[in-house]
Amino acid sequence: MAGIRFESVTKRFDDVVAVDDLTLDIADGELLVLLGPSGCGKSTALRLIAGLEAPDEGLVLIDGDVVNDIAAKDRDVAMVFQSYALYPHMTVRRNISFPLKPLGVDRRDRDQRAEIAAAQLGLSDLLDRKPGQLSGGQRQRVALARALVRDPRAFLMDEPLSNLDAKLRAETRAELVELQRRLRTTLVFVTHDQVEAMTMADRIAIMVEGSLQQVGTPDEIYDRPANLFVARFIGSPPMNTWTASVTRNGDRGLAVDGAAVAIAEPERLAGLEAEVVVGARPEDTSLAVDGIPAISTHVESLGHERLVTCEHDDGRRIVVRLEAHQPYPVTGETVHLALDPAAIALFDPSTGERLP
Amino acid sequence: MTVSGPIGIEEARATAALRGRRQRRGEVALAAALLAPSLAVFGVFTFYPLLRTIWLGFFLQDPFGLRSRWVGLDQYRDVLGSADFLNSLEVTFLFALYTVPTSLAAGLALAVLADQHLPGMRIFRTIFASTVATSVAVASLLWLVLLQPSAGLINQFLDAIGRDPVDLLNDPDTALPAVAATTVWQNLGVVFIVTLAAMQSIPEVLHESAKVDGHGTWSRFRHITLPMLGPQLLFLTVVLTINAFQSFGQIDILTEGGPSESTNVLVYSLVQTLPIDPGRAAAQAVVLFVVIGVLSFVQFKWLDRRVHYG
Numbered sequence: 001m002a003g004i005r006f007e008s009v010t011k012r013f014d015d016v017v018a019v020d021d022l023t024l025d026i027a028d029g030e031l032l033v034l035l036g037p038s039g040c041g042k043s044t045a046l047r048l049i050a051g052l053e054a055p056d057e058g059l060v061l062i063d064g065d066v067v068n069d070i071a072a073k074d075r076d077v078a079m080v081f082q083s084y085a086l087y088p089h090m091t092v093r094r095n096i097s098f099p100l101k102p103l104g105v106d107r108r109d110r111d112q113r114a115e116i117a118a119a120q121l122g123l124s125d126l127l128d129r130k131p132g133q134l135s136g137g138q139r140q141r142v143a144l145a146r147a148l149v150r151d152p153r154a155f156l157m158d159e160p161l162s163n164l165d166a167k168l169r170a171e172t173r174a175e176l177v178e179l180q181r182r183l184r185t186t187l188v189f190v191t192h193d194q195v196e197a198m199t200m201a202d203r204i205a206i207m208v209e210g211s212l213q214q215v216g217t218p219d220e221i222y223d224r225p226a227n228l229f230v231a232r233f234i235g236s237p238p239m240n241t242w243t244a245s246v247t248r249n250g251d252r253g254l255a256v257d258g259a260a261v262a263i264a265e266p267e268r269l270a271g272l273e274a275e276v277v278v279g280a281r282p283e284d285t286s287l288a289v290d291g292i293p294a295i296s297t298h299v300e301s302l303g304h305e306r307l308v309t310c311e312h313d314d315g316r317r318i319v320v321r322l323e324a325h326q327p328y329p330v331t332g333e334t335v336h337l338a339l340d341p342a343a344i345a346l347f348d349p350s351t352g353e354r355l356p
Numbered sequence: 357m358t359v360s361g362p363i364g365i366e367e368a369r370a371t372a373a374l375r376g377r378r379q380r381r382g383e384v385a386l387a388a389a390l391l392a393p394s395l396a397v398f399g400v401f402t403f404y405p406l407l408r409t410i411w412l413g414f415f416l417q418d419p420f421g422l423r424s425r426w427v428g429l430d431q432y433r434d435v436l437g438s439a440d441f442l443n444s445l446e447v448t449f450l451f452a453l454y455t456v457p458t459s460l461a462a463g464l465a466l467a468v469l470a471d472q473h474l475p476g477m478r479i480f481r482t483i484f485a486s487t488v489a490t491s492v493a494v495a496s497l498l499w500l501v502l503l504q505p506s507a508g509l510i511n512q513f514l515d516a517i518g519r520d521p522v523d524l525l526n527d528p529d530t531a532l533p534a535v536a537a538t539t540v541w542q543n544l545g546v547v548f549i550v551t552l553a554a555m556q557s558i559p560e561v562l563h564e565s566a567k568v569d570g571h572g573t574w575s576r577f578r579h580i581t582l583p584m585l586g587p588q589l590l591f592l593t594v595v596l597t598i599n600a601f602q603s604f605g606q607i608d609i610l611t612e613g614g615p616s617e618s619t620n621v622l623v624y625s626l627v628q629t630l631p632i633d634p635g636r637a638a639a640q641a642v643v644l645f646v647v648i649g650v651l652s653f654v655q656f657k658w659l660d661r662r663v664h665y666g
Contacts, residue, residue, distance in 0.1 A: 050568050072567040085565035089583045089664035098579070102570035130664075146569070156568075 002063035002153040002186060003028040004049055009058035011044055018044040020210035022058070029184040031177065033201035035191060037233070041210040042190045046156050049188060051075045063153060073102065078147035082159040084139045086131040086146075092118065093127040096145045103150065117145040120179075137168045144176075154186040161196065173200055194234055198222070206230050224345075228352035231279050231345060237307065237319040240285055242292065243349060244278040254278060254344075256292045257313060264341040268356060272346075276355065279345035282307065282321035287329065288338035294318055296329040310335060406645075413639035424635065435639045443617055444625040445647070447532060451621055452600035454536035455543065459596055460589065462540060463547025468577070470548070471555050481552070488545035492605035499538040500525075500610055528618040531611050535619055538606055543599075547592055554588040555581060586663035594655050601648050622647075 004026040011019040019041045026032045034042040047053040048060050051072030059066050067075055078099065086095050097114035105113070118124050121141040131139055140160060147155055161169045161176075177200050180187045191197055197204045198218045206213040206221065206229075214226035225231035231239040244261060247253045252269040254261040254276070261278060263269065269276075287308070294310035306328050308320040320337065322328055329335050346355040413431055415424040435441050466484045470477055487495065502509050503525055511521040524534035558581065566576045582589075604623040607613060613620035613628070620628075622644050630637040 050564075052564050052567065072564075073570045073572055075568070076570075077568065079565065079568040081561055081565060083559070083561055085559070085561040087562060087566075087580060089586070098566070098571075099569035101579075102572070102575065 003030075004154060004186060004188065005059075005061040005064075006045070006048070007059040007061065009045075009048060009055045009060060011041075011048060011053055012056050017210045019048065019055075022207075022210075022212055024205055024212060024215065026186060026188060028063075029186055031180050031187045031189065031200060031202045033189045033191060033197040033204045034207060035194060035197040035204050036207035036213075038192055039209075040207045042192075042207050043158055045207070046079075046158055046188060046190050049075075049154070050077055050079050050156050076152050077154045077156055078150065078152040079156040080143045080147050080158065080160040082162060084131075084143040084160075084163075086139055086142055088131050091128050091130055092123060092134070092142050095131065095142055096123075096149050099146060099150045113149055114145070117149040120148065121145045136163055136165075137172070140164060140172065148179075148183075152185070154188065155180070157187065157189045159191055160189075162191070162193070169196075176200065194236065198234075206233065208233075224354065225279075226354050228277060228279075228347050231347070231354075235281060237282050237321075239279045239281050239345065240318045241277050241279045241316070241347070242312065242318075244276055246272045246274055246276055259290070259292045259336070261292065261339055261344070262341040263344050268346060272355070275349050277347040277349050277352075278339070279347060280339040280343060282319040284340035284343035285318065285320045286338050286340070287320060287322070287326075288336050291336035291338040294335055294337055296331055296333045296335050298331055299328050308335075310337070409638045410642050412635055413642050415635045417633065417635040427635075431635060431639045432643070435636060435643060440617075440620075440625065441640065441643075444620050444622045447617075447619060448601055448603075448621045450532060451536055451539075451603060451619075452597055454533060455539045455600050456593060456596045458536075458540045459543035459547055460592060463544045463592075464551050464585075464589075466544065466548045467552040467555055468581075470552055484548045485545050487542055488549060490542070490545075492542065493609065495542050496538060496606045496609035499541070499606075503534065503610075525611050526615055528615045531615055531619050535606055535610050538610065539600070539603065542606075543596055547596075550588050550592060551585055554585050558584050583664060587665055590655075590659045590663050593659065594652050597651060597655065598648055601644065601651070 006022045006024045009019055009022045010017065022041075022045060024045075034045055036042045044053060048055055049062070051067065051070065051074075055068060060068055062075060062077070087098065090098065093111060093114050096117055097110040100110045100113060115124065115127065118127055121144055123138065123141055123145060126134060126138060126142075131142065134142065140163070143160065147157075161172055164172060173196060176187075176189075189196075189200060201218055203215055203217055204221050205215045208229055214221060214230050216224075216226075221230060221234055225234060225239065228241065231241065242256045244254045244256045246269055247255050247260075251266050252272070253266065254263055254269070256278065292312075294312050296308055296310050298309050300307045300309070301324070304324055306322045306324060306326070308322060308328055310318045310320065312318055318337065347353065348355055414426060414428055416427050416431065417424045470481050470484060490498075505511060505521060505523040505526070514521055522530070524530040562580055562584075563576055566580055571579065602623055603621055604627065607619055607621055607624045608627075611619040613624045622640065626637050626640045626644065629640060
């Protein structure tokens with residue numbers, strides 16, 4: 001078990017900066033999810049820990065030791081690949097025990113430990129099959145068993161659930177979390193799926209275009225996104241945003257398209273320039289008699305709630321989350337939106353950074 | 357009314373069965389028609405000559421193939437018992453033993469080198485593969501020049517470093533290994549191309565996974581690359597063995613079966629026999645055919661179990 005640390009790590013592929021000056025601490029025993037859209041550098045970051053890529057600048061530390069010059073095979077971490085990377089010519093038993101071979105474990109012990117790992121993942125009946133004879137879910141479990149078998153310092157997982165169907169994915173997600181809680185081995189989990197990130201992570205690190213946007217618990221990230229990118233990336237549907245003008249009639253206030261927007265602590269607006277970006281989650285946005293005008297474009301019923309999609313003047317999509325019993329507008333109707341004054345987020349319009 | 361149902365079904369079944377039979381007969385006819393051209397070609401150029409050769413092996417003939425006398429299996433027995441034939445069989449086995457494993461190992465080694473992402477590898481790839489485009493005759497002449505006792509490059513080199521000259525092709529102890537060496541050189545290209553292509557189709561992620569799992573270069577080669585090349589190595593083993601047993605060109609150009617029969621492989625001996633005694637040559641050919649057949653069968657049986665087909 002070990003903590004992992006990135007210190008100002010940069011990795012380039014030709015002209016593309018895959019990881020840009022990344023500094024990140026992953027605590028011993030933590031389940032950290034690296035989340036971001038595809039091509040954001042999260043997989044590269046994982047491969048830097050594994051030793052499959054070498055940083056161009058900066059240091060990677062495992063357990064306090066710089067590992068920049070330590071080969072992948074000597075890092076004692078286990079990795080689960082998106083494609084599972086099972087060895088097609090080996091049986092499940094040999095696949096699982098393969099990481100034990102370089103450790104000098106004799107054959108009988110290897111088989112025994114492979115059987116124990118297989119039993120943990122419900123693979124006991126499949127030990128003599130080859131990967132080609134397994135279903136996707138079974139293969140995924142073999143890959144997990146292979147990671148578990150040697151008690152590594154850390155688990156690295158690169159989108160391990162993305163090839164499973166929705167039901168199996170949800171089940172495996174829960175099992176993985178349970179497994180990690182039991183073993184308390186550091187787990188770095190890469191995904192582009194925010195539901196996975198929100199449900200599994202102790203902390204989430206969000207990356208975009210190689211740079212780290214925010215690190216925090218799922219709640220922190222959801223409630224206090226560090227910038228507009230995170231605000232619009234996290235949450236399904238994501239946070240609604242408007243450009244608002246800061247008014248100065250006596251106390252400062254906010255107005256969107258001439259409609260006043262109440263804010264719980266007006267002192268937050270002190271010192272702000274003329275414009276600010278206002279954000280509110282769909283559940284903090286509601287229909288009102290008076291408020292920001294928009295046109296309802298469609299309504300989705302999810303049973304326990306309804307999502308009303310509206311279009312703002314500038315073409316931006318706004319989503320309002322309603323309880324199932326609440327009245328909702330018909331398509332094409334002009335509606336007025338009110339924001340929960342206590343839940344408003346403010347962002348700098350030029351940098352996109354969150355304002356206090 | 358209730359009876360009409362079952363009768364209807366019976367009738368329908370009968371009609372369907374009839375239609376099925378007709379259809380099957382149609383398909384058989386079509387299959388035969390489609391196979392006919394290739395069967396005709398095989399028949400004329402493979403099956404007929406094969407049967408004719410076996411038949412010929414039962415006769416004693418004069419050099420012109422005119423007067424022939426039925427001797428039955430005696431000729432086969434005679435061939436199998438003759439010292440010349442047994443010598444040729446031994447030489448051929450040795451030749452295969454010298455060439456096949458060495459060709460596989462050397463070609464594979466070159467492929468491993470060429471699989472590294474190093475600058476200039478394209479040029480080396482072309483060079484390594486080039487022996488495929490060289491005919492046996494050209495390659496053998498090339499080696500004849502290199503090995504030539506007085507003016508050959510190899511002896512010039514030995515001379516330059518102050519060593520005694522050698523005459524590898526005229527020494528009964530070294531002639532066969534020398535011819536085998538030129539054959540290995542010839543085989544390099546095909547082994548290189550086939551194994552390199554297969555190696556490059558092994559997903560990189562398998563190697564990455566093995567690296568993270570603690571395996572070094574040799575271990576990855578041993579446990580991932582090599583087993584995943586299984587089908588190609590089996591194919592090459594069988595084909596190179598057959599080639600070794602059918603070698604003629606390099607022997608004819610380099611040693612003419614000598615010195616003192618030390619390189620007189622089966623096909624060379626057969627070709628020597630043919631103008632003198634066609635019947636005996638036919639019997640030799642049939643024995644060679646059986647030997648190759650049995651050997652290939654054994655190789656397939658024995659190696660196929662160890663090969664994983666991806």
